[in-house]
Amino acid sequence: MTRVITYGTYDLLHQGHINLLKRAKELGDYLIVGVTSDSFDRGRGKLNVRNNVLERVEAVKATGYADEVIIEDYLGQKIDDIQNYDVDIFAIGSDWEGKFDYLSEYCKVVYLPRTEGISSTMLREESQTVYRIGVVGCGRIANRFVPETKVVNGAEVTAVYNPDKAESESFAQQHGLSAYTNYDVFLNDIDLVYVASPHLTHYNYVMKALSAEKHVLCEIPFVLSKEQALELYKLAEERNLVLLEASKTAFCPAFGHIVTLVKSGIIGEVVDVKSSLSKMVPPPTRELDSEQAGGAMNEHGPLTLLAIIKLLGIDWLDVDFHSKMDNGVDIYTKGVINYPHATASFTVGIGVKTEGNLVISGTKGYIYVPAPWWLTSYFEVRYEDQTKNKKYFYSYDGEGLRYEIQEWLSMIVNNRRSCYKLRRRESVVIAEIIEKYRNGENVTEI
Numbered sequence: 001m002t003r004v005i006t007y008g009t010y011d012l013l014h015q016g017h018i019n020l021l022k023r024a025k026e027l028g029d030y031l032i033v034g035v036t037s038d039s040f041d042r043g044r045g046k047l048n049v050r051n052n053v054l055e056r057v058e059a060v061k062a063t064g065y066a067d068e069v070i071i072e073d074y075l076g077q078k079i080d081d082i083q084n085y086d087v088d089i090f091a092i093g094s095d096w097e098g099k100f101d102y103l104s105e106y107c108k109v110v111y112l113p114r115t116e117g118i119s120s121t122m123l124r125e126e127s128q129t130v131y132r133i134g135v136v137g138c139g140r141i142a143n144r145f146v147p148e149t150k151v152v153n154g155a156e157v158t159a160v161y162n163p164d165k166a167e168s169e170s171f172a173q174q175h176g177l178s179a180y181t182n183y184d185v186f187l188n189d190i191d192l193v194y195v196a197s198p199h200l201t202h203y204n205y206v207m208k209a210l211s212a213e214k215h216v217l218c219e220i221p222f223v224l225s226k227e228q229a230l231e232l233y234k235l236a237e238e239r240n241l242v243l244l245e246a247s248k249t250a251f252c253p254a255f256g257h258i259v260t261l262v263k264s265g266i267i268g269e270v271v272d273v274k275s276s277l278s279k280m281v282p283p284p285t286r287e288l289d290s291e292q293a294g295g296a297m298n299e300h301g302p303l304t305l306l307a308i309i310k311l312l313g314i315d316w317l318d319v320d321f322h323s324k325m326d327n328g329v330d331i332y333t334k335g336v337i338n339y340p341h342a343t344a345s346f347t348v349g350i351g352v353k354t355e356g357n358l359v360i361s362g363t364k365g366y367i368y369v370p371a372p373w374w375l376t377s378y379f380e381v382r383y384e385d386q387t388k389n390k391k392y393f394y395s396y397d398g399e400g401l402r403y404e405i406q407e408w409l410s411m412i413v414n415n416r417r418s419c420y421k422l423r424r425r426e427s428v429v430i431a432e433i434i435e436k437y438r439n440g441e442n443v444t445e446i
């Protein structure tokens with residue numbers, strides 16, 4: 001009996017897939033089909049897959065060509081499968097010509113003709129409205145945002161708004177966009193708004209965008225008070241719009257895995273979370289300007305607090321802060337947040353350098369995420385018995401903004417107003433703690 005194996009994502013299963021499976025089956029007597037897992041696809045940069053793994057497995061089974069369906073979940077698995085399943089022929093479409101020659105050490109490798117004129121990408125694009133994104137602000141993060149949108153299907157940045165004409169035009173020219181200096185006209189010409197302007201302007205821009213029925217992704221710090229955060233989320237809810245805080249770490253796959261590992265109890269009960277982030281900024285810059293809500297807390301509070309809130313929850317008891325000030329802004333702040341059965345601390349610096357790691361301590365072990373933990377790509381779970389330690393590696397593609405953009409679009413397309421990766425109530429608590437700091441509550445100067 002000749003055993004054949006083939007692999008694929010099989011998203012939005014189409015005639016090209018069916019032809020391929022038929023040809024693969026005809027090569028032998030028994031066909032094994034490896035369907036990629038969702039996390040495997042994310043890991044190899046396929047962020048736009050529409051059907052989940054169960055739907056894709058069902059679609060492959062329904063073709064009637066597969067004698068057996070397996071899940072492909074890790075790099076190198078093909079070699080294991082070929083040996084485990086006693087495979088004679090590995091078959092794949094001709095778009096992979098040459099790429100799998102290394103498997104010929106284990107079995108025969110056949111590249112089958114690919115069906116022209118159809119692909120999952122084409123189907124995704126055909127069935128999808130392409131939203132026009134308008135960017136508010138022309139700073140560093142806005143510059144990084146535009147190229148990241150290009151790897152996510154379903155949206156395209158078409159416009160930029162900045163009250164300063166020269167800045168708006170230069171940004172537009174650089175990225176091939178239309179430049180606007182009138183916010184109302186700008187809002188009229190786009191579908192979605194990404195707010196990446198100076199901190200103190202977020203509230204007004206978001207408010208106006210929601211009032212104009214636009215979905216919004218807003219940079220961190222989202223807003224600087226609990227009341228403003230609540231008001232904006234309420235408005236979004238009333239208008240059935242997506243409002244998402246662009247806290248990029250929340251959406252990156254490795255950070256999500258840390259949260260689920262912790263919640264599943266692998267380090268026991270969490271007793272302490274320590275998160276730290278420092279980035280030195282040379283003057284003169286907005287970050288060091290007290291008039292523009294500069295300071296380490298405003299700048300890095302959102303991400304360090306995100307880690308604490310995601311891991312320990314929103315029911316904190318009290319918080320105190322210790323700051324080193326310079327020219328009216330905190331260049332370093334250390335905060336302690338107490339919970340009923342746990343404690344947490346964070347350190348943020350823009351004029352003091354410190355190790356930027358994340359340590360989550362539990363009753364059975366701890367998780368160590370080295371700097372820069374907020375761009376999570378690697379972490380370790382450590383125990384007293386070191387033989388039980390485990391290391392986790394992830395890719396963190398590009399600037400990492402693609403994950404939040406993908407989530408934002410997915411919420412819009414699927415009509416989801418809330419996202420478990422960053423709940424609205426969690427975002428409100430982050431704004432609340434930053435507000436307490438700004439109001440000088442329990443702040444000691446050092």
Ligand code: C2G
Nearest residue numbers: 007008009010011016017020092093094114115118
């Ligand atoms: N295919 C085809 N004709 C098309 C489209 C796809 O013959 N018009 C084939 C591909 O060449 C592949 C299979 O259908 O053999 C599945 O394609 P995808 O779902 O795009 O999966 P892919 O990303 O090619 O995954 O480990 C996974 C494999 O490396 C392949």
